[in-house]
Amino acid sequence: MKIFTLRKGLIVALSFCALILGVAVYAATNVTIAEGTMSYFEPFGGPATMRMRTLTIAPGEVLGWHYHPGVGAYTIVKQGTLTVEDGCGGEQVYTVGQAFLEPAFRVHRGKNLTTGEVITAQTFIVPHGSRFTEDTGQVCGHP
Numbered sequence: 001m002k003i004f005t006l007r008k009g010l011i012v013a014l015s016f017c018a019l020i021l022g023v024a025v026y027a028a029t030n031v032t033i034a035e036g037t038m039s040y041f042e043p044f045g046g047p048a049t050m051r052m053r054t055l056t057i058a059p060g061e062v063l064g065w066h067y068h069p070g071v072g073a074y075t076i077v078k079q080g081t082l083t084v085e086d087g088c089g090g091e092q093v094y095t096v097g098q099a100f101l102e103p104a105f106r107v108h109r110g111k112n113l114t115t116g117e118v119i120t121a122q123t124f125i126v127p128h129g130s131r132f133t134e135d136t137g138q139v140c141g142h143p
Contacts (some may be wrong), residue, residue, distance in 0.1 A: 027061055028058065028061060031053060031054045033052040033054065034052050036049070037050075043071065047128035048127055048128055049128050052122070054121050055110075057118040059114060059117065062110075062111045062112075066135050067142075069127075070104055070125050072102050073101070074099070075100055075122045077094045077118070077119075077120055079119040082112065084100075084109070087138050107141070
């Protein structure tokens, strides 16, 4: 009876450790500034939703692979140095004041390879009812 209880406790403890070690934890902070709906947006042929946000990425943090549907993400670096890696392995570095478009459906991830925070301001436009970001695995090109 005592051996069964110890074995059960060990299994529970090992399962918990595996769960903790197997889950990616991201410290990035996403703050929505404003969101609104357009009754008609020509590129989609119907209603669309626009969102503006700031994204703060902690020092050393690497975000998960993802893409943005709709028109992509219009991005301005407000603070720090942002490295964007695309799913094919290419990297582009952006510094304070630089603006760029993360093309729609291009798989990528953001990296903060510095010791200071990275802060970006972003605008998204998607078909009404769609998500602004879709998580995915590493893929070269469109998912």
